[in-house]
Amino acid sequence: MQNQRTSPRAPIIAVAEITEVATGTHLAARTSDLSRTGCYIDTLNPMQSKTVVKVSLRHEGEQLELPGRIVYVSPRLGMGVRFDEDLHPQQVVVLERWLTKALPLD
Numbered sequence: 001m002q003n004q005r006t007s008p009r010a011p012i013i014a015v016a017e018i019t020e021v022a023t024g025t026h027l028a029a030r031t032s033d034l035s036r037t038g039c040y041i042d043t044l045n046p047m048q049s050k051t052v053v054k055v056s057l058r059h060e061g062e063q064l065e066l067p068g069r070i071v072y073v074s075p076r077l078g079m080g081v082r083f084d085e086d087l088h089p090q091q092v093v094v095l096e097r098w099l100t101k102a103l104p105l106d
Helices: 089-102
Strands: 015-020 026-034 038-042 052-059 062-074 078-083
Touching (some): 038 052
């Protein structure tokens, strides 16, 4: 698979709840990495590629809800989520704070 990532990913483990927008189906999982544009969700039962989701993340006492879409699936391992491009500025602030703490300075 070709790497299409546009933002550096950080090894951030956050509690995640993924909700399929069309059906309301919930999935409890965790992230293994996170970036400004998406994350990887560790789960034995990933949703289908192209599914529109809401991702609720809890990390270091903060919660963040982000709209996104499943962009790839690794059966029985997890799924890659790409966040929508039009995130609210406050969502970006929280993401950037988490990433700044996790990524080493150049």
